[in-house]
Amino acid sequence: MLNNATIAQLRALKLQGFADALQQQHDQGDCLGLSFEERLALLVEREVYARGDRKRTRLLQRAQLKYPSATLEDASFEGIRGIDRSALMSLALSTWIERGETICFAGATGLGKTWLACALAQYACRQGRSALYLRVPRLGEELRILHGAGSFRRWLQALAKIDVLVLDDWGTGPIDAALRADLLEMIDDRSAQRATIITHQLPIEHWHAWLGDPTVADAILDRLMQHCRRFSLEGESRRTGRAGRAQTKPSKTDPEAQP
Numbered sequence: 548m549l550n551n552a553t554i555a556q557l558r559a560l561k562l563q564g565f566a567d568a569l570q571q572q573h574d575q576g577d578c579l580g581l582s583f584e585e586r587l588a589l590l591v592e593r594e595v596y597a598r599g600d601r602k603r604t605r606l607l608q609r610a611q612l613k614y615p616s617a618t619l620e621d622a623s624f625e626g627i628r629g630i631d632r633s634a635l636m637s638l639a640l641s642t643w644i645e646r647g648e649t650i651c652f653a654g655a656t657g658l659g660k661t662w663l664a665c666a667l668a669q670y671a672c673r674q675g676r677s678a679l680y681l682r683v684p685r686l687g688e689e690l691r692i693l694h695g696a697g698s699f700r701r702w703l704q705a706l707a708k709i710d711v712l713v714l715d716d717w718g719t720g721p722i723d724a725a726l727r728a729d730l731l732e733m734i735d736d737r738s739a740q741r742a743t744i745i746t747h748q749l750p751i752e753h754w755h756a757w758l759g760d761p762t763v764a765d766a767i768l769d770r771l772m773q774h775c776r777r778f779s780l781e782g783e784s785r786r787t788g789r790a791g792r793a794q795t796k797p798s799k800t801d802p803e804a805q806p
Contacts, residue, residue: 554570564598565594567593607672612713634778638650652747655748668711668713681715687722751777
């Protein structure tokens, strides 16, 4: 007979998967005919999967993605040029994270650049990688708060350990000297070591002028472009031309943002 105290002890040890599997084995009955080693293997396997699921859930929560439900499997490329499913999956399954590559999604508003970035980051989390989404136009104010609280250095050290950093809306809005210097610090820590995804409308040839200071701009661009894959999206905006069709064809994710 199943000892309830054993189940309670397993849960107290935070072996939830093990406890659930043991209860299930008892309730099903047919598992009782297995050998001790076979039953133990099934219990351990259940605990490993449970821990993996909890880790992936934590990683997705911490990533703070704009579109947390965006997945590569749900991507649609109808009316979009510059990338297709084959290219996206080839990228996702490559060693872009291990190589610390920069991925750039360029294009006009409404083409799904942010959705694609979130889908890639979400896939990384599912593979046990850490990710973080930051929107560049809001970054200056957020970093000023960190500087004022004296916690910027600690935040920067934590950011350097994030496997995939998403910088959304790069080149949108003005940039001051403080943000320019902070961006250099952030990117320098990641150069050729951690992956970065950038979404932008501003053509890369205009980044230097946007960054302003020639010395800092040279340093930032040199680090970002060492190992860079660029995708230029073209087509019809999901927020305008296809709004009507999006309403008649529900999607699991934001129909206006999905590529």
